[in-house]
Amino acid sequence: MSLPAMPDAAREDGRLRSPSLVELAVEAIRKRILAGDFAPGERLIEERLTQELAISRPPLREALRLLENEGLILTRPRRGSFVATLTSQDVYEIVTLRSALEKTAFELGIPVRHPEVLEPARRALAEMERCADAQDRGALVLAGYAFHSNLIKIAEHRRLEWIYGSVQQQLLLCMSRNLIAREKFYEDLHEHVGRHRTLLDLVASGDQAAALAELAVHGERSFMATAGKRPTDRTAD
Incomplete structure (x- = not known):
C-alpha cells in the first residue's frame, strides 16, 4: 500500500x-x-x-x-x-457515556434554535456518502464521528461538546468495531449512511420524541447488539 x-x-x-x-x-x-x-x-x-x-x-x-x-x-x-483493544466492559462504559451525552444534546437542542448549526452535520453526512461509494471504511468511521460530534452542537453547550470530544479516540474505536460487525452480518455501508440520514432528518424536523427514539436504536442499542451487554475481560471485536 x-x-x-x-x-x-x-x-x-x-x-x-x-x-x-x-x-x-x-x-x-x-x-x-x-x-x-x-x-x-x-x-x-x-x-x-x-x-x-x-x-x-x-x-x-x-x-x-x-x-x-x-x-x-x-x-x-x-x-x-x-x-489497541477494548474489553467488553470498555465498550459498555464508552457507549453508555456516548448515549447519555447525545441524549442530553437532543433534549436541550431540539427544536433546533439556529438551523445553520446543522450544516456541519450535513457536510459530514455528504462525506459519509462519498466514503460509502468508495468503500472507504476508515474514512467513513472518521466522517461518522464528525457527524455525531457536530450534532452535539445543537445543544449550544460548550462543556457538553468538550466532554464528547475528550473521548473521541475511544468512540472512534467503538464506531470502527460496530461498523465492521454490522457490515459482516446485516448492514452494508449505504444502509449505515441511511440510518444517519434518518437521524438528521428527524433532528431537523423538530420532533424531539421521534429523534430521541431513533437515537436510542441508532446509538447504544446498536453498539451493544454487536459488542455484547457488559461481559468483562473479552475484547470487543
Missing part, C-alpha cells in the same frame, strides 16, 4: 502548508486501523509499514508515537507497537 495522494495544501495560521510524511503516515495507519485492516491486538511490523508506506523508519516511528498518544495503538518496550 502506498501513501494516499498528498493534498495540495492545508491551512495553518492563514498560510498554506503541505502535510508532512509523518502526518500522511498517521492518516494512512489510522484509517487502516479504523477500517479493520489491522485487527485489535495485532502487532504493527515496522519493516512492512516502511515498505507499504514508502517512508523511512524515523517518520514512521514518530507517526506511531502520535497514534499512541491518540490511544489507537499501544507500544510495549522491546515488543513493538500493537493495535
Whole structure:
C-alpha cells in the first residue's frame, strides 16, 4: 500500500502548508486501523509499514508515537507497537457515556434554535456518502464521528461538546468495531449512511420524541447488539 495522494495544501495560521510524511503516515495507519485492516491486538511490523508506506523508519516511528498518544495503538518496550483493544466492559462504559451525552444534546437542542448549526452535520453526512461509494471504511468511521460530534452542537453547550470530544479516540474505536460487525452480518455501508440520514432528518424536523427514539436504536442499542451487554475481560471485536 502506498501513501494516499498528498493534498495540495492545508491551512495553518492563514498560510498554506503541505502535510508532512509523518502526518500522511498517521492518516494512512489510522484509517487502516479504523477500517479493520489491522485487527485489535495485532502487532504493527515496522519493516512492512516502511515498505507499504514508502517512508523511512524515523517518520514512521514518530507517526506511531502520535497514534499512541491518540490511544489507537499501544507500544510495549522491546515488543513493538500493537493495535489497541477494548474489553467488553470498555465498550459498555464508552457507549453508555456516548448515549447519555447525545441524549442530553437532543433534549436541550431540539427544536433546533439556529438551523445553520446543522450544516456541519450535513457536510459530514455528504462525506459519509462519498466514503460509502468508495468503500472507504476508515474514512467513513472518521466522517461518522464528525457527524455525531457536530450534532452535539445543537445543544449550544460548550462543556457538553468538550466532554464528547475528550473521548473521541475511544468512540472512534467503538464506531470502527460496530461498523465492521454490522457490515459482516446485516448492514452494508449505504444502509449505515441511511440510518444517519434518518437521524438528521428527524433532528431537523423538530420532533424531539421521534429523534430521541431513533437515537436510542441508532446509538447504544446498536453498539451493544454487536459488542455484547457488559461481559468483562473479552475484547470487543
